[in-house]
Amino acid sequence: MAISVAPERVLGPEASEVHSVRAAATLTAFTNALAVAMFGLVPGFDGGDSAVAVAIIGLLFITAALLRVFPGWRAKRIRLVDLSFLVGLLIVFVVQLIAGIGLQRNADNRGDLQTLCVLVIVCFLIGIERAWELVGGPNVGLVHQLVALMRERHESSKADDADGS
Numbered sequence: 685m686a687i688s689v690a691p692e693r694v695l696g697p698e699a700s701e702v703h704s705v706r707a708a709a710t711l712t713a714f715t716n717a718l719a720v721a722m723f724g725l726v727p728g729f730d731g732g733d734s735a736v737a738v739a740i741i742g743l744l745f746i747t748a749a750l751l752r753v754f755p756g757w758r759a760k761r762i763r764l765v766d767l768s769f770l771v772g773l774l775i776v777f778v779v780q781l782i783a784g785i786g787l788q789r790n791a792d793n794r795g796d797l798q799t800l801c802v803l804v805i806v807c808f809l810i811g812i813e814r815a816w817e818l819v820g821g822p823n824v825g826l827v828h829q830l831v832a833l834m835r836e837r838h839e840s841s842k843a844d845d846a847d848g849s
Contacts, residue, residue: 701756702767703818705749709769710814712745713776717807720780720800732787735800739781746774772810776803 716738723734749770756762780803786796 701753702762705753706769706814707818708745708749709773710811710818712742713773713807713811713814716742716776716780717804717811720807721804724800730788730791731797731800732784732789732791735780735784736788739777739784742773742777743781746770746777769810769814776806776810779803 719738720731720735723729724731750767753762753767780800783796783799783803786793787800790796
């Protein structure tokens with residue numbers, strides 16, 4: 685099996701709106717995780733400030749992405765399920781904003797700090813999953829595997845029924 689990167693699929697004039705936005709969302713997820721984690725390592729620096737700033741930038745990205753794909757969604761070229769990754773990022777940025785504000789108010793709040801640490805990990809995982817999807821990697825999720833197994837068993841039982849009749 686080989687994986688190839690097809691930049692024309694995500695960049696350029698022939699790229700679909702969804703793939704372009706997914707590529708930008710992937711970069712945003714990675715950048716968010718990297719910025720929050722790196723600024724959190726600076727001695728004496730309040731991690732809440734960077735979390736709030738990057739969350740606001742992320743929310744602006746989500747707004748711009750939705751404005752970009754809205755015409756395609758209205759024209760039914762884009763399905764709602766195709767935009768689920770934006771909903772996931774929206775949730776991450778809202779929670780990050782709340783936790784960041786909590787850290788700005790009380791830098792010793794371990795709960796908000798722990799929330800930001802988990803969100804950094806979530807953003808890396810979102811970025812990895814989206815990057816895998818963008819390069820055309822096979823879907824290896826649990827639900828996908830279970831559906832494939834059920835479909836295979838159903839087709840096998842159909843073949844057995846046809847052989848027996």
